[in-house]
Amino acid sequence: MTTPTVDVHAHVLLPQIEALVAGLPGHAEAKALDARRNGPDALAVSGPMVRDRIPALTDPAVRLARMDTQGVDVQLVSPSPSHYHYWADADTAEKVYRLADEATAAHCAAAPDRLRGLGLVPLQHPELVVPALDHALEQGLAGVEISSHAPGRELSDPAYEPLWARAEETGAIVFLHPFGCTLDERLDRWYLSNTVGQPTENAVALSHLIFSGVLDRHPGLKIVAAHGGGYLPTHIGRSDHAWRARTDASAGCAELPSSYLRRLYFDSLVHDPRVLRALVEAAGADRVLLGSDFPFDMGSDDPVGALRAAGLPEADFHAVRGANAAALLALSPA
Known part of the structure; x- marks a missing residue:
């Protein structure tokens, strides 16, 4: 028996959610904000890109065939972050997370030995997050996907x-998968909204979790950061220096910020073998998981090949390829 190859960063598109929210108060404003943040050139490319990938995003048979081509045995499937809809009121937010959980679970039920799923929680309504998490788990999902922040929180x-x-x-x-960067129109050209915005949002969100003491109070949390955790793991030395040098920086967490990287998990999607090696060095080989961002254009069509290109020791390669995620998801050997 061998350890399965597990991709923890893969998405499903749920058109029924967009049908649910279409025309509701706040929806148009949210779409307009997203358009301003990305800029017209990015939108002109992204529209056709997503349309071309709808079969892989919605049809389990197409997904499984692509997984076979990539040499991936298991995917952890999360809703497209465009489905967060953190602008929605409480009633709509509850409908969104219930529909997302149930639709994702139904998608994964097409191949339960190969597809595991995540649900959503409405961060804009903190009173709903625990019921939403419980609902996701009741559907047989492995957990939930969240953005880097909610409006005002x-x-x-x-x-x-x-x-x-x-x-x-x-x-x-x-x-933890960001959607939208609060640097707004500063990133509205050359797809900076994604190439700079996503790793920035990852770094900010993780820093909030670390410096506020969330990971001290909840050491058993299983947080998986997309995009290799963004800029934070490779620039954590600046955080450590601040923690040592300033009382305001050290007031909220008990240990050096870099020590908390080994309490988090990170996907491998950093697009650079040197950065992947640095991520493994910073977080530990047992804390990095294979991730592809399937099937979007900012992902990897060959996640195992990208991992192999990092030149990790063989034991570390197999840990990242699947052993770490298999343990996290309690998967049986293939």
């Missing part, structure tokens, strides 16, 4: 303490 907000406590108690995975 960072992940360090005390209102989210019940979410962290419940996720720790249940062993649920929390997949």
